[in-house]
Amino acid sequence: MAEMVKVGAHEDASRTILSWLKQYHKDLAKQAVAVRVGDEFLDLTAPLPVGQEIEVISAGDPLGLEILRHSTAHLMAQAVIRLFPGAKPAIGPSIEQGFYYDFATDRPFTEEDLAAIEAEMKKLAKQNLTVEREELERADCIARYREMGNAFKTEILEEIPQPTVTVYRQGEFFDLCRGPHVPSTGRLGAFKLLSVAGAYWRGDEKRPMLSRIYGTAFPTQEELDAFLTMREEAKRRDHRRLGRELGLFLNSPEVGAGLPLWLPKGATVRYALETFLRTELVRRGYQPVYTPHIGKLDLYRTSGHYPYYKDDQFPPITFGDEEGEEEGYLLKPMNCPHHIQIYKSEMRSYRDLPLRMAEFGTVYRFEQSGELGGLTRVRGFTQDDAHLFLTPEQLDVEFKATVDLILFVLRTLGLSDYRVRVSLRDPNSDKYVGDPENWDQAQRAILQAVQDLGMEYTVAEGEAAFYGPKLDFLVRDSIGREWQLGTVQVDYNLPQRFELEYIGEDGHAHRPVMIHRAPFGSLERFFGLLIEHFAGAFPVWLAPVQAVVIPISERHHEYARTVAATLRAFMARVEVDERSETMRYKIREAQLQKVPYMLVVGDKEAEEQTVGVRSRTEGDLGAVPLAQFAEQLRAEAQIPTAG
């Protein structure tokens, strides 16, 4: 942790912080990368702030690590320019797991370039070049970058309001940077370049594509190695790998990219998840509906889906009728328009509200090809969707009840590592429907509710749905990418576009408010992340196969079948492994398939009507009377409820 030290008033203000630290705080000096005085960061090469409390930031601190990585990014840029003199550095920040730097180049970097760049970096680190901070007139700095033909830096500079800027110099390399940085390149050593990628300048696809190099750095080689090992291990729980190994799902190019097939074992897990949620929905006053997979184009013109999200949909199915009129249908990108038609099918009274309409609705979206992968981003998926139609007065209570449902689902499945995000509209974008007043009202409602609930959350502008703001629950996958699962959305706009009404207590028509919500989000994505969360080892109630009966030899097959039949009477999912393999082999296989229970049956068990229980996690538990084990399994396989 960062340490506070006091610099005496009598100290010499002309010496550097580093030299002072070396004299009085030798250990700290080795670890230090920068210091903070009040709100201001200083380099170790800065003059000593005499008579001040200074906070020494070490490489091991979160802030220090950021600085270390940022300095490593500079080191990489220096190496790149040495090897590729034409490369123009654009921007190179530290990020959560390391750093990157973007360059404009004659040809994009390839992975083969990384080794050479890394070697050059090592060389520069070894030379222990001093890193110097320098203040410069902004105009001079612009001129200098102009001369070098670097339009990116000049663009950044032109947006800086201050008249002076700082650059950091090490050897022949200098870079516009706020700092702070490590005092010399010798401080850097435990780094690794990880990958290359294309990246649009300023994230704008209309601007040039730059070549980005990702890397990471740590204070010590041990920490770097540990990070790399962890990365390898994380790959082993990747749901795409486990999906194949455990026979859970399949992506077939013959069917189409992003259109996953659920294999029997995966489908069994999904069935358990659906049953779990359906049960809960009944308890919470939801009504089921079913709606078709396609709807008329006009429906989506009214909803706004067709005009606003045309590019993200499969092309409409169109044909001319006898009069030559163009007729068209759309694979539904969302379920709400259909549900809204059910709402509209009757005159609704305030007494009917809240009306909670639920459907596991399959939707289709034409996601960009570069974005597809596994189960986390697909083109056909099923939402555990529901739409709540409410009087405005009911919004607060129902919104909170919905949040409670999502929290219950996450808690029950043990997903505790999630983040909550309030997704608002970007006021400068025209990709939203509805009046600003509606939006403000909806956004206020969400913010009020999460504050009342005392939830921790972040706000993200521009992440809203096109019809309303959302509260999103995000979870990370095995390689650190964050995905939105559950979501609650408040919507004043679609009720208006579809002219929804209910008759209030006063006998007049009023406009209802809608909540769109999905605790899982999509069954596919949720399943993908759940596979990774459990590393494929599902709890008994979700496990596709809950127990495998393992007969020791052929003469035990009959008893093995009796055991299976007894357990199946309780709806347990049981298989008998009758293959001509050794018991040890069958155990290994069941263990690798992450089956919760292996039931070994031989002479002794058949004789005594017991099963030799081996638990996936605890190993051999000895013989247990069959009836007793059946009871135990039944209890463990129980689908959880809020109780």
Added chain:
RNA sequence: GCCUCCAUAGCUCAGUCGGUAGAGCGCGUCCUUGGUAAGGACGAGGUCACCGGUUCAAAUCCGGUUGGAGGCUCCA
């Protein structure tokens, strides 16, 4: 969609300098009938993703397509 990389048996992968293919696992048959994480033998599987080009000759070199991976963008 854009950038980089990748595609060899069902799976994981080897295949040098261009001379039309290999291993392990899995699968099948047979032997083995076993007490808590791989018993043994034999065998069947491949238009080297697809289309085109260069070449006497292409898994190998070049172009395109499709699919996959990591990013960027997008995201309902």
